[in-house]
Amino acid sequence: MASFRTVKGFRDFFPEECAMRNYIFETWRSVARRYGFVEYEAPVVESTDLYRKKSGDEITSQLFCFHDKADREVSLRPEVTPSLARMATTRHRDFKKPLKWFQIGSCFRYEEPQEGRTREFIQFNADILGDASSGTDAELIALSIDVMLAFGIKAEDFAIRLSNRQIWTQYLEERQVPAEHSATFLQIVDKIERAKPDETACKLANIGLSLEDVRAFMAAADENHPAFAALRADLTARGLWQYVRIDASIVRGLAYYTGTVFEVFDLKHGLRAVAGGGRYDKLCALMSDGSVDMPAAGFAMGDVVLGILLSKTPSAQFAITEYLNAQQGVDAYVVVADEAQRCHALAAVQALRGAGVRVDFSMAAQKVGKQFQAAENQKARFALVFGAEFPEVQVKNLISREQTLVQNEALVATVLEALKHPAIGPLIA
């Protein structure tokens, strides 16, 4: 038994898991680029104040925070939106608006790990800054839908829960509830489906509201509500409105959301939200002490819940298998049948690799049978046998099992030509 384990809530990525992770990254990247987003990255360690500024002191209980050797208070980032707001505001004059930026990287939260929740997780963040139009919100929702579709997650597997915090702001104004109760109220709404009704009613009574009135208002907030009219028209034109469900109980936990809020969630397994986001028009002003007032909206998708959903969705497995087959293994495996020819084999390995061919071979002397077995394990399409017939080389097609003799100096050209033809049939017999 190994003496060391991963630290609580952290994960190893063995090759199989790393391939899965890379598949997720590449899918995120390719869809984001399809939408005209450019990639950025921010530091993993930030000043703890960066997170206090927008969320208050209590959030430090969920931060990986520590003092560095110069006694600076720093934290591993729990999210990237504050870093993005800092970056975008400090150099906003350098960029034409709107900014469509995405990022992929680790975030850290000191919480109790559970299924779908680890202490280090990887997030895909997509944000649009400098555009206050509802078209921006629609673009982000469309991106989140297309990301799911790109993973092979279909309409019957997921949906978007959509709401808007302004309908609640308006609700509170109409009932003359003081603005300082707004955050408390949104927390109550967030939990309204899970908490006990009498406790919820009691909390609402404290700020002068009744549960019946709130429930009635929520029921009335359907897709015909004027707050969703522009979004609905936009997403309907894209053919994407079918994925959207209005749900007024979605307010999102973050303090900084100001308008549209939405979540991506699965329909079959009751998992945690796959992604979440919304409009945060005041955050840039807050981060820049009012010097840069830039509207913004965005969402984040984590790798952990997404990975669980992919593993439970058969239609997603197909795309993963295709990706893994294309990525794994090598094109050719060099078999050293006669150790006297090893130096020629090494020269060929080097030449083939220089030509861009993926090549592997046994670095130590091995029986020929073992080497062919290794070639199969590596999913090689060709075995190149260096033996007594050198300077001729046996080129064996491992799928058709056909074998031909080729002059060594023609080997690279022959392999390159052969690789142009698509592999026939499955690599494993």
Next chain:
RNA sequence: GUGGUCGUAGCUCAAUGGUAGAGCUCCAGAUUGUGAUUCUGGUUGUUGCGGGUUCGAGCCCCGUCGAUCACCCCA
């Protein structure tokens, strides 16, 4: 941070308080120039860790670490 369940080989799991096992994987051989199947052999454990009870603990008790579930939180 609080409470429930669980922790045995690389993996999946057995083992009335009485000699720690099986399957799979991995390695080697049968097979010294060709992939499968099969057969044979082999490696791997302070039973998560530390105490306690007992003639004797994988099993019972306490603590601790980890996993998981529910709270909490969901940026």
